[in-house]
Amino acid sequence: MDGKQYLKNKFPVILINLLGMLFLAAFLAVNGSNVHSILFILIVWTLVLCCYLAAACFLRKRYLDKLLTMTQQLEERYLIAEITTRPERADDAVFIDIMKMAEKSMLEKIGRIEKERREYKEYIEQWIHEAKTPIAAMKLLCENNRCDFTRELLAELEHVNHYTEQALYFARSEHTEKDYMIRETDLADVIHSAVADNKYLLRQNAVAVTVDQMNEHVYTDDKWLRFILNQMIGNAVKYRGKQPAIHFYAMKRADMVSLMVEDNGIGIVEGDLPRIFDKGFTGSNGRTVQSSTGIGLYLCKKLCDKLGIGLEVLSKGEGTKVVLSFHINDFIAEVQS
DSSP states (O other): OOHHHHHHHTHHHHHHHHHHHHHHHHHHHHTTOOHHHHHHHHHHHHHHHHHHHHHHHHHHHHHHHHHHHHHHHOSSGGGHHHHSOOOSSHHHHHHHHHHHHHHHHHHHHHHHHHHHHHHHHHHHHHHHHHHHHHHHHHHHHHHHSOSHHHHHHHHHHHHHHHHHHHHHHHHHGGGGGGSOOOEEEEHHHHHHHHHHHTHHHHHHTTOEEEEOOOOOEEEEOHHHHHHHHHHHHHHHHHTOOSSOEEEEEEEEETTEEEEEEEEOSSOOOGGGGGGTTSTTOOHHHHTTOTTOOSOHHHHHHHHHHHHTEEEEEEESSSOEEEEEEEEOOHHHHHHHO
C-alpha cells in the first residue's frame, strides 16, 4: 500500500481536523486565551492526528500485505475469501461477502462449462471410434479389390484416418497420463509401423523412404510416439518438393538418444520457425496448402512435453529436419548394459 495514496484517501479526515483546529483557535482567541496556550493545543492536536494516521497506515498496510501474501501462495487464488478471517471493519466485511458471492457464481459457471466440455469430449471420442469402423471396412474392401481406383481411394482413406486420429489425440492430449504406458521401445519398430500406416499415401506421392539401421531402444509410449511420427510423415508429404524423400536415422550421445526425421521438401520460412508450435499457426507455406490446419505440430509439441521428449525443428528454407530427443537416465543405462 502506497503512503501517498493512503493520505489521499484520508484527505476528508485531515480536512475536517484542520477545520476543527481553525475553529477552536478562533474560539479560544475570542475568549481571551493567550497565543501560547492556543499554539500548545494546536501542536498537541497535530501530534495526536499524525500518530493516529501513522498507526492506522501501519496496521492497514500490515493487514493488506498479509492478505496479498496469502493470495500469492494460493494455487486457486479465487479461494482467498474462504481462508480470510472475518475482518472487524464494516467495509472490509462487505467486500469479503461480495468476493464470496462472486466466487460462488464463478465456481457454478466453471462447473457448468466443465460438464459441457466433458460431454462434448466424450461425444467426439465416441464419434471417432464409430467412424473408424466404416473406414476400416472401406480399406478392407479396397484391399480385396485392387485396381488403380482403389489404390487412390486407399490413399484418401489414410488421409481421413489421419485426421480422425488427430482429432482423437487432440481430445486426449490434456490427460495423456491416463492413456500411456512407458516401456522399452524399439525405435526401428515404431518407425516401420508409422511408415506402414502411411504406405498408400507415400506410394501415391512417390515418396522415397529410407530407414537407417538402428538398434536404439528408448523408454516411451510407442502408441503416442507412432502418432507423432505419423504427423511428421504427413507434413513431409503435404509440403513435399520434387522427387520427395524422407530419411530416418538415430544418434546416441551421452545420456540422449536422438531420432532424426529429415525430408527434402519446401522447408519452413525462417521467420515462421519460432511460431510453428503455436496452435492454429500455418505459416507462409501453410497458406498455399488448403489442407493445412496448424494442429499437427502443436499436438506433437504438447505430447512431447508431457512424455519428456525433446522436440526441435530445423529448416533453412529447403528441407526440414525434426529431432526427437529421448533422455536416458543412469538407472536405465545400467539396466541396458
